[in-house]
Amino acid sequence: MELVVALAMNGLVWGLIIALIALGLSIIFGLLDIINLAHGDFFMVGTVLTWFVLEATGNYWLAFLIVPLLGFLLGALVERSVIQPIRGMAALSIVATFGLSIIIQEVVRAGYGAAPKRILPPIEGTIPLFGIEYDYYRLFAAAVSVVAIFVFFAFLHRTKLGTWMRAVRFDRDTALAMGVPARTIYMVTFALGFSMAALGGAVAAPITTVDFQTGVDVLPFCFMAVIIGGLGNLPGTVAAAVLLAVTEGVVTSFTDPTVARIVSLCLMSAVLIARPHGLFTGATR
Amino acid sequence: MTAPMLEIDDLTKRFGGLVALDRVTLDFEPDVLHAIIGPNGAGKTTLFNTITGMLKSDSGTVKFRGTDISGMAPHRISRLGMSRSLQIKSVFDSMTVAENLWIAAQASQGVMHPFANRSRFGRTAERVDRILELTELERLRDTPAGTLSYGDVALLEIGIALATQPSLLLLDEPICGMGPAETAATVEKIRHLAESVDIIIIEHDMPVVFDLADRITVMAQGGVLARGAPEEIANNAAVREAYLGEEEEDDEPDA
Amino acid sequence: MKARIDRTVLLAVLALLIVAPWLLQSMELEFWLDILAEVLIWSLFAASVNILFGYAGLLSFGQALFFGMGMFGVAIGIAKLGLGFWPALGLGMAVAVGTAAVAGALAVRLTWHYFAIITVVFSLIFYFIALSAKPLTGGDDGTSFSMPAMLEVGDFELSLTDQTVQYFFILSVVGAAYFLKFLIVKSPYGMALMAVRENDTRASLIGLNVYFLRWTAFVIAGGFAGLAGCLFALFGRYASATYMFYHVSGEGVVWTIIGGAGTLFGPVVGTALLIVVREELSNMWEHYPILVGLVVILTVIFAPKGLMGFWNALLDRLTQPPADRAAGGEPHEPREEAAAVQVRGKDRP
Numbered sequence: 001m002e003l004v005v006a007l008a009m010n011g012l013v014w015g016l017i018i019a020l021i022a023l024g025l026s027i028i029f030g031l032l033d034i035i036n037l038a039h040g041d042f043f044m045v046g047t048v049l050t051w052f053v054l055e056a057t058g059n060y061w062l063a064f065l066i067v068p069l070l071g072f073l074l075g076a077l078v079e080r081s082v083i084q085p086i087r088g089m090a091a092l093s094i095v096a097t098f099g100l101s102i103i104i105q106e107v108v109r110a111g112y113g114a115a116p117k118r119i120l121p122p123i124e125g126t127i128p129l130f131g132i133e134y135d136y137y138r139l140f141a142a143a144v145s146v147v148a149i150f151v152f153f154a155f156l157h158r159t160k161l162g163t164w165m166r167a168v169r170f171d172r173d174t175a176l177a178m179g180v181p182a183r184t185i186y187m188v189t190f191a192l193g194f195s196m197a198a199l200g201g202a203v204a205a206p207i208t209t210v211d212f213q214t215g216v217d218v219l220p221f222c223f224m225a226v227i228i229g230g231l232g233n234l235p236g237t238v239a240a241a242v243l244l245a246v247t248e249g250v251v252t253s254f255t256d257p258t259v260a261r262i263v264s265l266c267l268m269s270a271v272l273i274a275r276p277h278g279l280f281t282g283a284t285r
Numbered sequence: 286m287t288a289p290m291l292e293i294d295d296l297t298k299r300f301g302g303l304v305a306l307d308r309v310t311l312d313f314e315p316d317v318l319h320a321i322i323g324p325n326g327a328g329k330t331t332l333f334n335t336i337t338g339m340l341k342s343d344s345g346t347v348k349f350r351g352t353d354i355s356g357m358a359p360h361r362i363s364r365l366g367m368s369r370s371l372q373i374k375s376v377f378d379s380m381t382v383a384e385n386l387w388i389a390a391q392a393s394q395g396v397m398h399p400f401a402n403r404s405r406f407g408r409t410a411e412r413v414d415r416i417l418e419l420t421e422l423e424r425l426r427d428t429p430a431g432t433l434s435y436g437d438v439a440l441l442e443i444g445i446a447l448a449t450q451p452s453l454l455l456l457d458e459p460i461c462g463m464g465p466a467e468t469a470a471t472v473e474k475i476r477h478l479a480e481s482v483d484i485i486i487i488e489h490d491m492p493v494v495f496d497l498a499d500r501i502t503v504m505a506q507g508g509v510l511a512r513g514a515p516e517e518i519a520n521n522a523a524v525r526e527a528y529l530g531e532e533e534e535d536d537e538p539d540a
Numbered sequence: 541m542k543a544r545i546d547r548t549v550l551l552a553v554l555a556l557l558i559v560a561p562w563l564l565q566s567m568e569l570e571f572w573l574d575i576l577a578e579v580l581i582w583s584l585f586a587a588s589v590n591i592l593f594g595y596a597g598l599l600s601f602g603q604a605l606f607f608g609m610g611m612f613g614v615a616i617g618i619a620k621l622g623l624g625f626w627p628a629l630g631l632g633m634a635v636a637v638g639t640a641a642v643a644g645a646l647a648v649r650l651t652w653h654y655f656a657i658i659t660v661v662f663s664l665i666f667y668f669i670a671l672s673a674k675p676l677t678g679g680d681d682g683t684s685f686s687m688p689a690m691l692e693v694g695d696f697e698l699s700l701t702d703q704t705v706q707y708f709f710i711l712s713v714v715g716a717a718y719f720l721k722f723l724i725v726k727s728p729y730g731m732a733l734m735a736v737r738e739n740d741t742r743a744s745l746i747g748l749n750v751y752f753l754r755w756t757a758f759v760i761a762g763g764f765a766g767l768a769g770c771l772f773a774l775f776g777r778y779a780s781a782t783y784m785f786y787h788v789s790g791e792g793v794v795w796t797i798i799g800g801a802g803t804l805f806g807p808v809v810g811t812a813l814l815i816v817v818r819e820e821l822s823n824m825w826e827h828y829p830i831l832v833g834l835v836v837i838l839t840v841i842f843a844p845k846g847l848m849g850f851w852n853a854l855l856d857r858l859t860q861p862p863a864d865r866a867a868g869g870e871p872h873e874p875r876e877e878a879a880a881v882q883v884r885g886k887d888r889p
Contacts, residue, residue, distance in 0.1 A: 035653055037790070085841045091599050092840045094656060095797050098790045099836030106829040216787070220664055223657060231653075258672040265665045272658050273646055337745065363747035371745075377738035380731075388735045391728050392747040399729035399756075400720075406728065449746050 002132050004253045009129070011249025012242060013138045013207070016145035019241035021200040021218065022225040023152060023234060024193035030169045030232040031189045034083065034093040038101040040219030042194045045104060046071060046201020047210045048112050051119060060122035064144070067202040068195045075194025079187045087186070101215070108212040116211035141203045148199055149238060156234075165189060169232065221245075224268045288351075290315040290453060290483055291336070296345030298328075298335050305331040307507035308345070318476075319485040320498035324527070327504040329487045330372055333455050337369050338362045349453070364393065368451035370442040372458050372487075378431030382422050382441055385430050386413045389448035412448060420444040420474070436467040443471075447478070454478065456486040460493060472497060495519065503527075541859045550805075557711055561704045570703070575819055577707050579812045580714040581771045586795040586807030587721055588764035593793070594802030595730060596757035597737030598651065601789045602659025605643070605666050606762040608784030609636040610769025612670065612677060615779035619685035620676070628688070629770050636766020637759060639666075644758030648751060651740070660786045670781035682780030700774055710771055717767060722804055724760070733757055765792075794832075798839045800848030809847050 025039045046067050053063040082100055086092050121137035128134075156162035167175040168185050176182050208214060224244055229236030244264050251260040289312035298306040305328045313319055321329050334340040336347050338359040346355045354362050377385050387403070390412040404410075417423045420440045425433065430441060439459060446454055459475065460468045472493055478484065488494045494501065494515075501518045503510040511521050518524055556563070557576070564572050585607055592598045613632030617623040623631060643662050650658055670677045677683060690709070691698035700706040724730050735743045736753050744750045773779045782788075791814075799810025814832060821828035843850050 029653075035656060082837055082841075086844075089840075089844065090653075091593075092797070092844055094599060094601070095793055096837050096840045098794065099833040099840070101833075102829050102836070103833030106827050106833065110827040110830070220660070223660070227657060256672065258668050262665055262668045262672070265661055265668070269646070269658060269661050269665070272654060272661065273649060339741070339745075358749070359744040360747045360749045363745055369745060371742070375739050375742050377735050377742065379738060380734060384731065388728075388731050388748075389746040392732065392735075392743075397727075397729040397732050397748075397753075399727050400723040401728070402723075402726050403728055403731060445742070445746060 004250060005130050006132050006134070007249040007253040008246055009132075009134060009249075010138070011246040013142045013145075014204075014249070015242035015245025016142045016149070017200050017204050018218070018221055018225055018245055019238040020145045020148050020152075020203075021197045022222040022229075022237050022241050023149065024196035024200075025222045026226045026229075026232065026234060026237050027165070027169075027189055028193040029226065031165060032083065032087075032093075032186055033090050034097065036193070037094060037097040037219065038104060038215075039097075039193070039197055039222060040215030040217070041101050041104040042071065042075070042197035042215070043201045043204075043218050044108065044212060044215035045074070046198030047205040047208065047214060048108055048201075048212070049198065050202045050205040051112070051117060051210045054119060060119075063202045063205075064199070068199040071198025072191045072195040074198075075191030076187050078194065079190035083190055084183070084186070105212050105215070112210075112212065114212065116209040118209055119206045121206035135207075137206055141207060144203050145200070148196070152196065153234070161185075161188060220265070224264060227268055228271050287314055287316070289313055290350050291485075292346075292348040293332075293336070294346045294348070296332075296335060296347065297343045298331055298340060299343050304507050306335060306342070309504075309507070309509060311502065311509060311512075313483075313485060315483050317483075317499045318479045318497060319500050319502065320494045321485065321487045321502045321504060322489070322491075322494055323504035323510070326506070328507040329504055330457060331507075332504070333369060333457055333487065336362075337367065337455065360392075363449060366450070366452040367455065368446040368449045368453070369455035370439075370446050370457055370459055372461070374435070374438045374442050376430040376433075376438060376441050376445065379429055381427045381429055382433070382444075383413055383417065383426040385441060386416050386444055386448045389445045390416075390450075393449035412450075416444045416448050419447070436463045439463060439467075440471070443474070443478075447482075451482060453483045453485070456484065456488075458487055458489060460488070460490060468493065542855045545855060545859070554715075561707055573703060573707050575815065577710045577775060579808075579815050580710050581768050581775060582792075582795065582815060583808040583811040584714050584717055584771070585765055585768035586792050586799070586811050587718065588761040588768065589789075589792040589796045590801055590803075590807045591721065591724075591761040591764060592757055593796065594806070595725065595733045595737060596754055596761075598648070598754060598757070599656045599793070600659040600758075600761070601656050601786050601793060602643075602647075602661075602663035603761065603765040603792050604784050604786060604788035605659075605663035606636045606640050606765035607769035607772070607788065608663075608666065608670065608779070608781065609639050610766035610771075611773040611779035611783055612683070613766075614770045614773040615683040615685055616676065618688060619683050623688075625688045625690045629774075632770035632773065633763065633766055636769060637763045640759045640762020640766070644755050644762065648754040648758055659789070663784060663786050663789060667781055667784040667786075670784055677779070677781060679781065682778050682782075684778035687774070687777055706775065710775065713767065713771060717764060718804070718808075721764075725804060729753075729756075794836050796846075797844075798835065798846055800846030800850075803846070803848040803852075806846050806848040813847070 021039070021043050024042070025036055028034055028036050028039070049067045049070055050063040053066050054060055078100065082096055083093065086096055121135070123136045123140055125136045126133040127136055127139070156166055164175070164180045164185055165188070167178075167180055168182070221244070225237050225241035228244065229238070229240035248257075248260040248264055251263055291313040293309055293311040296306050296309045297304070309328070309332065321332070323329050331340065335342045338354070338357050338361070341356060346353055348354065349362070349365055349367055352365060354365065377388070380388070387409060390409045391397070391406060394409070417426055420443060422437065422440055422444060425437060430438065433441065439462065443456065443459060446456075456475070460471050463471060468490070475484065475486070475497060486497065498515060500512070501515055502512050503518060503521075503524050505527050510527055511518060511524050513521070560576055561573055564570055585603065588603050588606070589600060592600045592603075610632040613635035614628045617628035617631040621631075647655060647658050647662065671679050673679070687699055687701050689697045689699045690705075698705060700709060732743070732748050732753055735746075735748060736750050740750050769783070772783070795810035795814055796807045797810070798814065799808065800806030817832070818828065821831065839846065
């Protein structure tokens, strides 16, 4: 029983972090019409940058500030150099992001090394919770993710830029006709997506390994959350990420993780085929 | 009176709360050039989409030359001899004009041999030549369809529809976007075609409709407002009120 | 004129491929014969991506699934079931095509982004199954086997253990597959696929069964990928789940795009280029994948029709007088220039 609770809690924490990353994937898809195969690597870059910040300053908290900022800048750079020139050629964009994924992984392998490393959590200790001793840091990580998700939604709904982004997603042509600066919106969207994945990396770094290949594991999970939640349905994405991670956590407690992963992949195929617009939309059209 | 070629009975199509077709019942007799007119949103294109299987109706039946085609897939309806052009012109962009016609001609024969070379299908090639001649697209036979002028694309649309050897041709605003000279030429072609194929045409250009059609159906708000010969329609008070009066403002395509 | 140049180049390459074993031996570069064999196998895999993307307009990131099925069919057939050479090959093909028939029936209900995603998902499912079904597949370590003879008549034995025999076996299988692809592309069926790629609504209105055409293309492509997997298993004498991962599918897509999607030989050109670059560069610079990624992105941006598109444009320029060019040029065979890469997203939510 204790194992189930612990794994379910881990699933919840991990689900919230995935939700943060998947939101980035979802807005990039919704606004730019791009399937970003490099998104997992954006997360990985976040974990690696965190490691570097810790190396350079010894201060973990600084990473929460610097890493998303660097992610934003890198995202803007990538959008301008790679994504912008192929706007409107959606099939090719998948291929371009695959190339991007190769480059990012190899650059990290060159600059950071191929050996996985571990970061110690900045807060040690455990707290009794539902009959188990649970890590402080994991709770903290969950809290940071929740706050970040709330800030993101507030940004979308309360700021001019966010309103523009929603307008472009809702009806691109009308929004552009009404004078929304498209190029800026695309760049900000992509940069924000990168930034959120990188923040996810900073949060997750102590509870996973820091390795140039972690993005490859995270990417399918993010896609599952986005698809099951419904493409473009942001609250749905969050719900799906948490639901999936908790389910996988619980399933893992009585079988091995691979089987749990197969189960959620099958669930995702079923959703894709039966309800391509997601589990939480009213009608399938 | 001859048996109708197309019988539409109690056809209803809803989009959410919007009723696009409201229990439409219509018969179209053969050997007569039919036109359907009506203000935007009257349900004209929805009617075509439902007849050709692109949309599934919510209730009602469509019979084509005695065969019930309600709910049938578009490709099966097409093979029964019903062909249509689309309001928003769409052809096979990266294929040449001749290839566009070739695949349409071949598709109607149902033979999609996976290994035989295309040059072995002489009958199809002949048919392509005939249609190139008919549509006067001979000079553009090897031009990629994506680079054609708007008027030529509209002609190619009609050509593709003809290549499937239809017995009924549904034309959705075939002259939309054409200049006066092209319009006149196309109208003549349609008139000529009507001698060998049954035609139903949706058109917004009133002079063209009244010039071409033998029989006009007026639709409004998803239903049939009036039917009759052009003179009758021109003198119908209800039609004048509902439609002809506001003709000037509406040249946007209906949804 | 253009067709003649193309034919001459093709015959020259074919002649070189046939004399390659002796040529390389005389230059003491025998190990390049194995690389050549590998290029041939992977170009068959890329052809599978090309049939779907280049001709049918469906971008699959899951062809590695069928490659892996072919591999495991052969390896398990030989190592676990004790099958001979040909029955094992048959088993590999049957498993790959069977999987493609089932997966395709579901996958081609979707198009576009959704299709790309579901192909990844399907290949991931089988990847994880292969990983966890250790007793059957060997999991991470894979299954290896020793090569059975291809032909035994009395004392005479023909087997792939001979490097030259192996090379010619692979060359003839891949050559036959490409000839089949040529026939398909030039056939009414191939034209119907292109029509579906260009405009599926219009295709259905002229009487083409879009779903059925897409499904058959999916099964044929699965067969090509499966055959490549069978060959690769025989070539390496083993099968491993790592070859089912979607990154392998992605490589196939990359080779196809760089070579030129929607062209007959684009996949060969792309595969050959990138594998040769890998062989040459990996010794000199450990981080050569950076360069591969850059080439991918630059190709997508500056030459979206790939190297074959570039070659075709070059030949057009050289063989046609300028006036002719403007008017559309000489009557040419059905266009193969990678029009597929401009397929529009038609079913956004």
